[in-house]
Amino acid sequence: MTAPLLDLSGLRVTYPGRGFRARPHEVLHGVSLLAREGETLGIVGESGSGKTTLGRAVLGLVTPSGGHVRFRGRDITHASRKERRALARDIQVVFQDPYSSLNPALAVGDILSEPLTTQGATTREARARIAELLDQVGLPKDAARRLPREFSGGQRQRVAIARALASEPSLIVCDEPVSALDLTTRARVLDLFVDIQRRTSVAYLFISHDLAVIRHVSHRVSVMRGGEIVETGDAGQVTSLPRHPYTQMLLLAAPVPDPVAQRERREERHRLLARERAETGAVRRVEQGTDPGQFGS
Numbered sequence: 021m022t023a024p025l026l027d028l029s030g031l032r033v034t035y036p037g038r039g040f041r042a043r044p045h046e047v048l049h050g051v052s053l054l055a056r057e058g059e060t061l062g063i064v065g066e067s068g069s070g071k072t073t074l075g076r077a078v079l080g081l082v083t084p085s086g087g088h089v090r091f092r093g094r095d096i097t098h099a100s101r102k103e104r105r106a107l108a109r110d111i112q113v114v115f116q117d118p119y120s121s122l123n124p125a126l127a128v129g130d131i132l133s134e135p136l137t138t139q140g141a142t143t144r145e146a147r148a149r150i151a152e153l154l155d156q157v158g159l160p161k162d163a164a165r166r167l168p169r170e171f172s173g174g175q176r177q178r179v180a181i182a183r184a185l186a187s188e189p190s191l192i193v194c195d196e197p198v199s200a201l202d203l204t205t206r207a208r209v210l211d212l213f214v215d216i217q218r219r220t221s222v223a224y225l226f227i228s229h230d231l232a233v234i235r236h237v238s239h240r241v242s243v244m245r246g247g248e249i250v251e252t253g254d255a256g257q258v259t260s261l262p263r264h265p266y267t268q269m270l271l272l273a274a275p276v277p278d279p280v281a282q283r284e285r286r287e288e289r290h291r292l293l294a295r296e297r298a299e300t301g302a303v304r305r306v307e308q309g310t311d312p313g314q315f316g317s
């Protein structure tokens with residue numbers, strides 16, 4: 021059997037303390053997951069659950085304190101800078117903010133030609149490929165001559181996607197790539213991600229706090245909470261019939277247009293929260309040896 025494209029096992033990340041009294045704190049507590057060639061693995065969870073840190077560990081932007089990152093079976097957890105530069109062909113990224121992720125001083129053509137010439141493309145080859153990339157992301161040819169500030173947020177994100185695609189990667193880490201966009205633009209850019217995957221078979225590690233976004237693009241979904249994966253499964257199952265109470269709460273917290281359904285969801289969420297609090301309290305009492313069930317008659 022061939023190795024999965026991406027294989028994280030027992031991944032731990034600890035950040036050094038910040039400020040005067042802060043101590044180092046672990047934010048990923050042994051995360052394991054697999055992503056296959058050509059698939060989208062959605063990572064969903066609330067703010068602070070560790071999604072971005074997970075993506076950064078895959079990209080080599082933070083050094084794990086434990087566990088492994090394997091890419092096509094090769095351990096890249098502690099890849100050197102030189103190895104990372106070579107890996108950048110295969111593993112690319114699209115960040116959340118289309119305003120700060122593009123060099124404002126460079127025309128789009130120059131932004132796109134950089135990864136191409138680094139890989140040895142001639143000026144002529146780069147020009148042809150840039151035209152192809154712009155077409156692939158739905159931008160006009162003359163976009164190459166314009167500066168990022170001349171584009172809307174959605175168009176800039178298309179430029180960022182084209183840049184990520186330039187080296188024909190097999191994996192793109194997409195970290196909240198549509199969160200800064202308005203609803204209509206968001207839907208169009210999400211469709212673009214899906215369309216590109218159909219045409220190129222690129223895999224996405226798609227990070228979002230928004231379950232609806234994750235449902236739209238993912239084949240499988242992992243749900244993160246407090247630096248751990250609490251549930252992984254088929255996207256349809258996890259986003260409509262989740263097994264873990266935390267995912268059930270995420271689902272109930274997602275906005276729905278109908279106010280009656282909204283109220284029912286809110287009530288159901290409160291019931292789940294109360295049950296979880298009662299269960300957590302029971303666990304704590306057992307751990308502290310104060311649970312009457314442990315010692316009672």
Ligand SMILES: Nc1ncnc2c1ncn2[C@@H]1O[C@H](COP(=O)(O)OP(=O)(O)OP(=O)(O)O)[C@@H](O)[C@H]1O
Binds near residue numbers: 036065073
């Ligand atoms: N550079 C850093 N130094 C110290 N702590 C950090 C650093 N970056 C993130 N953290 C902390 O790590 C935890 C996880 O953050 P992370 O950004 O990975 O979560 P997230 O799920 O992506 O949240 P968000 O969607 O808000 O970005 C948070 O408690 C955050 O405060």
